[in-house]
Amino acid sequence: MANLPAHASPKLAPHPTPPTTRPEGLFADDASQSSSTAAGEQTPALPESLLSPAFTPPATPGGTLNLDLNPTQILHHNQAANLEHPGEHAKAPKLLQQLPKVECIVRARIPTTNGAEMFLHLYLNDMDNKEHLAIVFGNNIRSRSLDRVRPGETEMDRMIRGAYVGKLHPGRVSSWVDDAKPESQSTSQNVEPPLVRIHSECYTGETAWSARCDCGEQLDEAARLMSFPVEDLASDAPPEAQSLRSQSAGGVIIYLRQEGRGIGLGEKLKAYNLQDLGSDTVEANLLLRHPADARSYGLATAMLMDLGCGADVNPEGVRLLTNNPDKVRAIEGPNREVLVKERVPMVPLAWRTGGERGIKSSEIEGYLRTKISKMGHMIQ
Numbered sequence: 001m002a003n004l005p006a007h008a009s010p011k012l013a014p015h016p017t018p019p020t021t022r023p024e025g026l027f028a029d030d031a032s033q034s035s036s037t038a039a040g041e042q043t044p045a046l047p048e049s050l051l052s053p054a055f056t057p058p059a060t061p062g063g064t065l066n067l068d069l070n071p072t073q074i075l076h077h078n079q080a081a082n083l084e085h086p087g088e089h090a091k092a093p094k095l096l097q098q099l100p101k102v103e104c105i106v107r108a109r110i111p112t113t114n115g116a117e118m119f120l121h122l123y124l125n126d127m128d129n130k131e132h133l134a135i136v137f138g139n140n141i142r143s144r145s146l147d148r149v150r151p152g153e154t155e156m157d158r159m160i161r162g163a164y165v166g167k168l169h170p171g172r173v174s175s176w177v178d179d180a181k182p183e184s185q186s187t188s189q190n191v192e193p194p195l196v197r198i199h200s201e202c203y204t205g206e207t208a209w210s211a212r213c214d215c216g217e218q219l220d221e222a223a224r225l226m227s228f229p230v231e232d233l234a235s236d237a238p239p240e241a242q243s244l245r246s247q248s249a250g251g252v253i254i255y256l257r258q259e260g261r262g263i264g265l266g267e268k269l270k271a272y273n274l275q276d277l278g279s280d281t282v283e284a285n286l287l288l289r290h291p292a293d294a295r296s297y298g299l300a301t302a303m304l305m306d307l308g309c310g311a312d313v314n315p316e317g318v319r320l321l322t323n324n325p326d327k328v329r330a331i332e333g334p335n336r337e338v339l340v341k342e343r344v345p346m347v348p349l350a351w352r353t354g355g356e357r358g359i360k361s362s363e364i365e366g367y368l369r370t371k372i373s374k375m376g377h378m379i380q
Ligand SMILES: Nc1nc2c(ncn2[C@@H]2O[C@H](COP(=O)(O)OP(=O)(O)OP(=O)(O)O)[C@@H](O)[C@H]2O)c(=O)[nH]1
Pocket: 198, 199, 200, 201, 202, 203, 212, 213, 215, 218, 258, 259, 260, 261, 262, 263, 268, 271, 272, 281, 285, 321, 322, 323, 324, 327, 346, 377
C-alpha cells in the first residue's frame, strides 16, 4: 500500500470535477479564440464559422408560436418565407469552415448485455459544453488525444483515465505494458475500413421506448454490426451485414448530443404535440420556427480524426452507416479530412423481416415517409 499514489488513498475525496468543466490547460494553445470573463476565467470564444443553427433557437419560454396566427397559417407563412429565402430552413446540415478542437478526457471498458465489449470515450470540445461520446468496438481504434502524455501524470493517473493498452487487472502498474497478456493487441492486417455511425441523441427513442422514431433500433443495430464477425450474425442479417468480414477493423459510433435534430428535447416534445395535431416531422419543426434539421457534424469529423479514422492516417476511408445523404458530405469535413469510402444503408428491421420484428406504430410509418419524401433519405 505504501507505494500507491496519493490519490489512491481512501481518505481523499474524489476530485470535485463537474462533468462539463474543461480540465485546466485544455485548448490552452488556442489563445486567439479565448476571451476573459468578469470572473477572470478563460472562455473560448466561438468563431462565427462554428455556430450551428442549433445555437439560435427562439428564446421564448412557454411557446414559440405566433398566437395571432393559427398553425396552418403559420405553416403557409413559413413555406412562403422559405421560397423567398431558400436555405433558411434547409434540411442540409451547416458545413463548418473550420473543425472544432476535441479532446478525449476519459475512456472505459463497457461489457455489454449482448456479450460484446466496447470502450466508451468521453470528449470535451471548444464549441459547446456538452459531453459528446465515441463508442468504440475493437482494439485497433485509439484516441490520440487520450494517449498523449499529460505533464506530471503518474502511471496510475493514466490508467484511471483509460490511457492504457491491453486490459486492466488488479495490481497492474504500467499503462504501456499489459504484463498479464503481452501479445493482446490485435493485428490490423487485411482489415476492412472501419464501420462508422454518427448518431444523434434521442432520449425518447433510446430510453423512453418511443415508437415514433427508429433511433433506438438504429443504435442497437449499429452496435450489433460492429460487435460481431459475420459468422455470428443471425440468419436474418441484412445483406449489407453479410459483406462484413470476420477480420473487421471494428467500428465507432459517434454519439452526438444534438437531441431532436439539434432543437433539444423540450422543443422536440412540442413538435410531437404538433405532429399529433396533424403536422409531419418537418412541418412541426418549421411551425416552431426551427430549421427542419438544426444539426452540424464538425464535432463528429474532429472526433473521427482523433480516433485515427481521418484521411491523414486512414486513406482507406470509413464505411458510414446512414440513410441520410447530407451526412456523408458533412462528415467528410470542409477539406475532406475524413473519407467516406462507402455508405451502408440502415434498413428498418420491420421492412427486413416483413413486419415480424421491429417497430410497429402508425407514427413510425409517417416518420419514415417524411424522411424519404422531404429529407431525401435513401432507405434501401
Ligand atoms: N425535431 C425532431 N427530431 C426528431 C424527431 N424524431 C426523431 N428526432 C431526432 O432525430 C435525430 C435522428 O435523426 P434522423 O433524422 O432520424 O436520422 P439521421 O441521423 O438524419 O439519419 P440516419 O443516419 O439515416 O439515421 C435524433 O436526434 C432524434 O432525437 C421528430 O419528430 N422531431
